[in-house]
Amino acid sequence: MKERVVIVGGGIMGLATAYHLARLGAENVTVLERRFAGYGATFRTGTGIRESFGDETNIWMMRESIKMWKALEEELGHPTEYRQTGYMFLLHTEEEMESFRRNVSLQNSLSVPSRIISPEEAKEIVPPLNIEDVLGAAYNPEDGKANPFLVLQGYKKASLKMGVKIHEYSPVEGIVERGGKRVVKTPRGEFEADILINAAGGWSKLIDRMVAVPSHVEPYKHQAIKTEALERGQINPMVVSFKHGGAYLTQDIADGGVIGGVALAEGPTFDMNPTLEYAIEVSRHFTWLIPALKYVHIVRQWAGFYATTPDKNPVIGEVAPGYYIISGFSGHGFMMSPMATKSLAELIVEGGTSAPLDFYDPHRFERGEFREAAIQMG
């Protein structure tokens, strides 16, 4: 494919899309990133990767993504620290039990080996867990996590090797039409695009505006924390509790420190400053779920955007002739990036894909169609 492809956004969506386009034979792919690659949401993720969703399409997309996650380290020739350490949704009420029994049964019908476990089994898997108000848990051993820094570096290197051009510190300042082509303006020069892809995450609406199309993606500020290093193996799965602040937490593979967050969010906003209110909220909920954490120090706290759509599902596909979007993952971008980017690249190069991209049609909101909201936390 000779067409000039310009991708706005050097996060995991932009770089993995570039990687798959190049693999399918696109010869002229350029990625523009306003800061350094990963600066947006990719380097701010809670790192979780799960197929434990409550609807068929997201379960399918994640089941296929997990197959790709397993092979990614070898494929990219770069470490990813991907591990299948599981997800454990703590259930505190009969209503939650009932709703997760339905999720598990749907997941099982799609070959996902999730199951409902007792509080005692949950404590066996996560010994420091407080099960005082836990009725049970939904546990899927196939879910897991990966290291976003290593994964992005892997995509970056593999893309460069295939001839993709990556321009960092190149914010897009304007997009104009000239001779039937879109021209993307940056302080480092202009880039002509036969095909333009918006992979700008939380900043997507700014690019939509420059192309003069309606946007359905808004930046919501979410935060996360990381603790000092801890002995590994105590909190292997991602532990989730909707009752306790929408908390999610797990031990990082790199140093065993706890990484996670709660649902307290603000927005839409472009502010990315961490807040004291959040440090208090996250500590209250984490120390309830894992009481021993009260003796553990928080060493970092940061904010990033959930690029959020009205139904918490992404927008992937063609918006206007030659203009595509892959954004609005509403907190699920990192985990879903393998299948999302591969299927978009197939759509662009081959004109079709086996993935159910109709579900993520960017025009669905204009038709008044809303999907069932994807299970979201943090």
Added chain:
Amino acid sequence: MSEEPVIICRCNDVTEEEIVALIEEGITDIEVIKRLTRIGMGPCQGRTCIPLVQSIIARRTGKPMEEISSPTSRHPVKPVRMGVFAGEEVEE
């Protein structure tokens, strides 16, 4: 370089050799070096390692120190126990 490894980041055991290897690979952005090696991400919040890494980058790339950026500083400026934030204990 001496034969003994020179530790640049005491929190995460990062050596001068690892930093130099990345620079020689063409990775000179301190933001990227930070995330690949985990310098500046430990309990000291980068107080020890960040200036050292900046000086290595400056020497290796020939850029003046003032052109080498610093990663974003955020609270907490020193590690704080969750029990303190949760209001269950006061810091000693």
